[in-house]
Amino acid sequence: MKLKIIVPALAIVFVGLVSSCEKDELNDNSADMNASIENTADLSSNKQSDNTKPQGTLKVVDLGVAGNFAILSKTGITSVYKSSITGDIGTSPITGAAMVLECGEVTGNVYSVDAAGPACITTSANMLTTAISNMQTAYTDAAGRKTPDFVNLGAGNIGGKTLTPGLYKFTSSVVIPTDITLEGGPDDVWIFQVSGTLDMSSAVRVTLSGGAQAKNIFWQVAGAVTFGTTSHFEGNILGQTGINLKTGASINGRLLAQTAATLQMNTVTQP
Structure with a gap:
């Protein structure tokens, strides 16, 4: 009689143990599944983070139609023969007669508001009006950028320096x-705000490294710009006053002058 009572009791204990083991196994499997889901979410999150990594906040200056030119001027372009200009050139609103150079010095189009000037001139007054307007807007944009990364670096003397991307403000020359x-x-951008003049000495070079591109470099200059003999420059010049290149100087960039651009056997290459 006692044996009959013990056997059912043992059966109940055995069933309870089996049930407990199955429950623990289910809990373990559920934990593993949750961990797998969390790991997948982490991987997805990391992948998204890599794809959306910011590349910098400084934006290029939009040159508009002015960006189609190697040299654009409001009051004239002159050259001491022989300069070598790769890219379009143009003047407006002044007459084409203010472009004093030979057609053979330009690999590109020569645009004017009228038929005066070099024999190779193409008349396009409306387009030039837009280009000049865009040039002035670009100058204002560059001059108005806020929160500079560097202010009056080297007290205006930047010779010998390695310049990283950013906004540079100078309250002097x-x-x-x-x-x-x-x-x-x-893809990095440099903008230089210069309230005075910009002068580069003879035989001095501006060099780009790390993949930097001249098209992403903007020099907004209120005063006159002068490059010494056989010097080499990189970037787009947005000049409120004259841009003057002395004998043998070269630039990989654009000369965008609100007055005149003067050349003396120079090389100008639109980037």
Whole structure:
């Protein structure tokens, strides 16, 4: 009689143990599944983070139609033969007669508001009006950028320096007496705000490294710009006053002048 009572009791204990083991196994499987889901979510989150990594906040200056030109001027372009200009050139509103150069010095189009000037002139007054307006808007944009990364670096003397991407503000003139390097990637942007003049000494070079591109470099200059003999420059010049290149100087960039651009056996290459 006692045996009959013990056997059912043992059966109940056995069933309870089996049920408990199955429950623990289910809990373990559920935990593993949750961990797997969390890991997948983490991987997805990391992947999204990599794809949306910011590339910098400084935006290029929009040149508009002015960006189609290697040299654009409101009051004239002159050259001491022989300069070599790769890219379009143009003047407006002044007459084409203010472009004093030979057609053979330009690999590109020569635009004017009228038929005066070099024999190779193409008349396009409306387009030039737009280009000049865009040039002035670009100057205002560059001059108005806020929160500079560097203010009056080197007290205006940037010779010998390696310049990283960013916004540079100078409340005085800027001189480049020795070589400088602009170091950054192909999408990086440099904007230089210069309230005075910009002068680069003879035989001095601006060099790009790390994939930096001249098309992403903007020099907004209120005063006159002067490059010494056989010097080399990189970037777009937005000049409120004259841009003057002395004998043998070269630039990989654009000369966008609200007055005149003067050349003396120079090389100008639109980037």
